[in-house]
Amino acid sequence: MTSFPRPAEGTWTEHYSELGTAPISFQDSISPEFYRREQDAIFRQAWLNVGRIEDLPKKGSWFTKDIVAARTSVIVTRGPDDSVKAFHNVCRHRGNKLVWDTKPTQEAQGFARQFVCKYHGWRYGLDGSCTYVHQENEFFDVDKDKLGLAEVQCEVFAGFIFVCLARQPQQTLRDFLGPMVGALEGYPFELMTERYSFRAENNSNWKVFIDAFQEYYHVPPLHTYQLGPNNRDPNAEFEGAHYQLDGPHRVVTTSGSQKHKWPVETMYPTEVLLRSGNMGPWDATEFDSELPGINPGGVKRWGIDNFQIFPNLEVLIYERNWYLSYRFWPTSHNTHVFEADLWFTPARTARERLAREYAAITVKEYALQDAGTLDGTQLGLESEAFDEYPLNDQEILVRHFHKSVGDWVAAHEGTAAGASR
Ligand code: FES
Ligand SMILES: [Fe+2]
Structure with missing residues (x-):
């Protein structure tokens, strides 16, 4: 450059x-009206830094990040294979906020093998897959394999963990960061x-x-x-x-x-x-x-x-x-x-x-x-x-x-x- x-x-x-x-x-x-436009155009589209790799010190570590401007909370996990993934922090059953500690309006972090919804007890792995549906036989044609958490695009650059809430990000994180910021990689x-x-x-x-x-x-x-x-x-x-x-x-x-x-x-x-x-x-x-x-x-x-x-x-x-x-x-x-x-x-x-x-x-x-x-x-x-x-x-x-x-x-x-x- x-x-x-x-x-x-x-x-x-x-x-x-x-x-x-x-x-x-x-x-x-x-302008409140311009803020609403920023919410959709920026906070639901751009790559956002939600934490550092040090926030996930070992396999099974997780943290939540509330992104109020994007009207969501995300869970960021480090799975058994060390991969860093992010999901909307929302239960697939009836939309309850899945992971929180003392209050649903506060961020949390910890270590887990799985997440359990506080409402009806559905469970999810750190990879977002649904592993347990309580009284599964009461449901109609459910397929647990299709009931995982909603994954969010997540990439790590120089230890900075970024998410992008757009379903189809316009650019990869590296392209988005460009040559000047990208040069900090090492x-x-x-x-x-x-x-x-x-x-x-x-x-x-x-x-x-x-x-x-x-x-x-x-x-x-x-x-x-x-x-x-x-x-x-x-x-x-x-x-x-x-x-x-x-x-x-x-x-x-x-x-x-x-x-x-x-x-x-x-x-x-x-x-x-x-x-x-x-x-x-x-x-x-x-x-x-x-x-x-x-x-x-x-x-x-x-x-x-x-x-x-x-x-x-x-x-x-x-x-x-x-x-x-x-x-x-x-x-x-x-x-x-x-x-x-x-x-x-x-x-x-x-x-x-x-x-x-x-x-x-x-x-x-x-x-x-x-x-x-x-x-x-x-x-x-x-x-x-x-x-x-x-x-x-x-x-x-x-x-x-x-x-x-x-x-x-x-x-x-x-x-x-x-x-x-
Ligand atoms: S809303 Fe999570 S198990 Fe029902
Ligand atoms: Fe200053």
Whole structure:
């Protein structure tokens, strides 16, 4: 795949002429009607990341994922043959939600040899086959072989488990991810198994929060205190090192700190004590091999790649050899669930463990600051005081994201209209 450096002339945005530079409308973030269209066109059509292979640690492991925007829940299993499969979490008998733990409205995970419906006791194997119908002879011409669970397309890429709810996916997962994201295939995600997770229910459209993570223009004013004790300048200027678009996906790369070579006087005392801060533990795990897929722009002092994988997954890969994933799950036109996971190689000492813990609370603090603007932005947009809003060159990914969402909806509706003619 060809990458390109900063355009010699003009701007990042102008480099992608199809984006234009006009102000954009955020109607797509406030309209209940548009949300219904996104549900059908995006959440029931696109490949969606529902978990990591580490969520299925052994044969018989399973987890459920409620995809409210697609009006379903899926069960993801690792079968006796180690294959990963997904099914609608719905009993074939009378439609009861098959697998849940304390409440049907909550996700669950565990280990099982089979699933038993809580209603009338039908049973299913991890491969979705129906293995037991209670009082089978009371039924009329039933054939258990035809009463399995409804399978959902499921593929694994670099340990990320994706499902696609379309009966006939338009593309394979690899084709959908395209060359830029696909190049991460050999990145050693599997070595990073120490995980820190958090989850929040937010009062904004899902795209409003994604937008808060796909530009760094807001960092000096909003995250001023994260800049260090002697560097709290809300007017500091920020420049992204590289922006790249590929199909509906996008990346922004920032420059790095050359590992932990920052002068300690620019750090907080707790950061110096714990040897962690401003983007992760200082004592980074070194990997022996090349790290494929990162730094597609060939930035000299590479720091972070922020991959925005359509529609709702973000993967941030750091120069200190750890990564972060965010997923954004709409629950209505102005609410969503936010899931964040930090992944590190396992700590070998107490000091390493503390450095990772400190990185996790730092990320949480950043995210809370970002989330703090959400209600205000959603309320502001819903007031419809303005029809459109200006975006600068550093907000190219915001511009591209909203265009991609609009294009995806239009394409799906075009195909559906064509099919019904
Ligand atoms: S609905 Fe599941 S066994 Fe009846
Ligand atoms: Fe932020």
